[in-house]
Amino acid sequence: MESYDVAVIGMGPGGEQVAGTLAERGLRVLGIESNLLGGECPYWGCIPSKMMIRAADALAEARRVPQLAGSVEGIRPDWDLVARRIRDEATDNWDDRAAVERFTGKGGTFVRGKGKVAGTGRVEVDGVSYAIAKGIVVATGTRPSIPPIDGLAQVPFWTNHEAIEARKLPASLIVLGGGAIGCELAQVFARFGVRVSVVESADHLLPPEEPEAGQLLRSVLEAEGVQVHVGVSARRVDRDGGGIAVTVGTGPVLRAERLLVATGRQADPVAAGLDTVGVDPSARTAPVDERCRVADGVWAVGDLTGQGAFTHVAMYQADIVIRDILGEDGPAADYRALPRVTFTDPEVGSVGLSEQRARERFASVAVGSATVPSTARGWIHKVGNEGLVKLVADADRGVLVGATSMGPAGGEVLGALTLAVHAQVPLDTLRSMIYAYPTFHRGIEDALRDLS
Numbered sequence: 001m002e003s004y005d006v007a008v009i010g011m012g013p014g015g016e017q018v019a020g021t022l023a024e025r026g027l028r029v030l031g032i033e034s035n036l037l038g039g040e041c042p043y044w045g046c047i048p049s050k051m052m053i054r055a056a057d058a059l060a061e062a063r064r065v066p067q068l069a070g071s072v073e074g075i076r077p078d079w080d081l082v083a084r085r086i087r088d089e090a091t092d093n094w095d096d097r098a099a100v101e102r103f104t105g106k107g108g109t110f111v112r113g114k115g116k117v118a119g120t121g122r123v124e125v126d127g128v129s130y131a132i133a134k135g136i137v138v139a140t141g142t143r144p145s146i147p148p149i150d151g152l153a154q155v156p157f158w159t160n161h162e163a164i165e166a167r168k169l170p171a172s173l174i175v176l177g178g179g180a181i182g183c184e185l186a187q188v189f190a191r192f193g194v195r196v197s198v199v200e201s202a203d204h205l206l207p208p209e210e211p212e213a214g215q216l217l218r219s220v221l222e223a224e225g226v227q228v229h230v231g232v233s234a235r236r237v238d239r240d241g242g243g244i245a246v247t248v249g250t251g252p253v254l255r256a257e258r259l260l261v262a263t264g265r266q267a268d269p270v271a272a273g274l275d276t277v278g279v280d281p282s283a284r285t286a287p288v289d290e291r292c293r294v295a296d297g298v299w300a301v302g303d304l305t306g307q308g309a310f311t312h313v314a315m316y317q318a319d320i321v322i323r324d325i326l327g328e329d330g331p332a333a334d335y336r337a338l339p340r341v342t343f344t345d346p347e348v349g350s351v352g353l354s355e356q357r358a359r360e361r362f363a364s365v366a367v368g369s370a371t372v373p374s375t376a377r378g379w380i381h382k383v384g385n386e387g388l389v390k391l392v393a394d395a396d397r398g399v400l401v402g403a404t405s406m407g408p409a410g411g412e413v414l415g416a417l418t419l420a421v422h423a424q425v426p427l428d429t430l431r432s433m434i435y436a437y438p439t440f441h442r443g444i445e446d447a448l449r450d451l452s
């Protein structure tokens with residue numbers, strides 16, 4: 001039986017980081033990936049979707065020119081340019097040769113296949129066993145979660161994979177799920193001329209975020225022609241000629257050429273063999289401690305851990321696991337100041353707790369907010385200036401425990417708020433600092449004044 005120091009099962013952003021770094025540090029590392037080395041983020045997630053968003057935002061900015069600067073003749077969206085950029089620049093036509101060479105160049109051994117933990121110190125890849133001396137790291141990510149809606153299994157639909165791979169856009173699209181994927185892609189496709197409807201079962205878009213943000217995003221999308229249905233679930237799905245019909249609650253039947261299902265993700269700890277090292281077979285995610293340990297000699301990172309399905313979480317956890325395997329000191333995982341950004345226009349950035357979550361946790365909560373158009377920079381920006389800053393403080397300790405920054409560059413403004421929550425900067429310190437004029441981040445100062 002071949003033996004290695006470390007096996008990494010699943011080579012998305014989390015697994016790739018662990019495997020590559022440990023190989024560079026001289027360990028004998030076996031990297032196992034059933035699909036493409038790099039995972040969702042570079043091939044069907046963050047990177048190609050943000051390229052799509054970049055293109056859609058360029059169109060939106062061009063359409064704003066008449067209100068600010070004159071006229072732009074003949075804006076003609078051309079999806080072919082985006083589809084080609086995704087093939088040529090982002091995904092190498094979904095070929096991971098360069099990533100595999102990067103990993104083997106660091107000294108790692110790569111095997112393509114389905115891996116699983118087979119008890120302590122052992123992994124199996126498609127029936128072949130390997131002995132693992134120091135540690136097994138499981139980073140198998142998630143796959144789309146498909147809701148049990150009558151008729152859905154009988155019709156063709158897109159998940160993020162088909163949406164990212166699209167060479168040609170449909171004339172119309174129903175998006176099931178108004179979360180991060182649903183909202184980002186709905187806006188992209190609408191800006192390229194697709195008639196888009198979004199169906200979200202929660203009572204506002206982006207349900208984990210502040211309701212104000214979800215409501216504002218809804219009005220922005222509607223102003224761009226997207227039909228938004230919130231607080232209703234799809235009851236059934238049927239074929240409708242060459243397209244799809246979705247019956248929403250007791251209400252309308254939506255019809256479109258295509259359906260995109262973006263209703264969340266699911267992990268599978270048992271498929272990764274984690275039950276063989278003591279994980280409850282009914283667990284929906286891999287239970288990890290503050291060092292991402294699952295059991296003796298077994299770690300998990302990334303979406304599989306359920307600590308936030310973001311590339312930056314996978315990479316943050318990867319660094320913790322690398323240190324733990326190498327026996328190096330360093331801080332344990334701390335998710336209090338976990339930032340997330342939905343890259344719609346306006347961007348919706350948030351960190352830490354929402355007001356509701358904070359009220360569940362702390363006796364005395366203060367909130368303050370400011371709208372972007374009411375700031376000097378927002379007013380100057382004019383068209384496309386929708387947004388807000390909302391702060392949530394634990395009033396007893398006088399520190400921020402959560403914040404939202406929505407607006408143009410909302411994800412960038414979030415940086416200052418993430419630092420404040422992470423470092424527990426006293427509110428008085430935040431109030432006494434100087435905010436450059438006229439920046440979007442001056443909205444933070446206005447919201448601090450509003451805290452009560």
Ligand SMILES: Cc1cc2nc3c(=O)[nH]c(=O)nc-3n(C[C@H](O)[C@H](O)[C@H](O)COP(=O)(O)OP(=O)(O)OC[C@H]3O[C@@H](n4cnc5c(N)ncnc54)[C@H](O)[C@@H]3O)c2cc1C
Nearest residue numbers: 010012013014034039040045046115141302303309310311
């Ligand atoms: C459309 C979209 C846009 C996104 N945008 C952003 C964004 O802007 N910012 C952000 O932070 N996050 C974004 N995300 C989320 C981000 O892609 C994920 O959080 C990240 O990829 C998770 O990394 P991971 O390493 O946990 O798993 P994954 O990237 O899911 O990788 C897991 C890998 O494991 C492999 N695998 C699974 N089972 C096995 C097995 N048994 N054996 C071998 N290999 C296996 C899979 O093939 C896969 O390659 C986006 C996601 C999507 C879908």
Ligand SMILES: NC(=O)c1ccc[n+]([C@@H]2O[C@H](COP(=O)([O-])OP(=O)(O)OC[C@H]3O[C@@H](n4cnc5c(N)ncnc54)[C@H](O)[C@@H]3O)[C@@H](O)[C@H]2O)c1
Nearest residue numbers: 147177178179180181182199200201262263264309341342
């Ligand atoms: N910018 C980013 O960082 C970014 C972008 C895209 C995705 N992601 C990550 O990928 C994950 C998956 O994205 P997602 O959008 O699929 O999941 P999500 O959990 O963010 O959103 C899914 C949405 O679908 C809704 N929903 C569930 N069942 C439904 C049904 N039957 N009918 C109507 N609505 C239903 C949920 O209420 C939820 O709002 C995200 O949670 C996020 O962590 C991140």
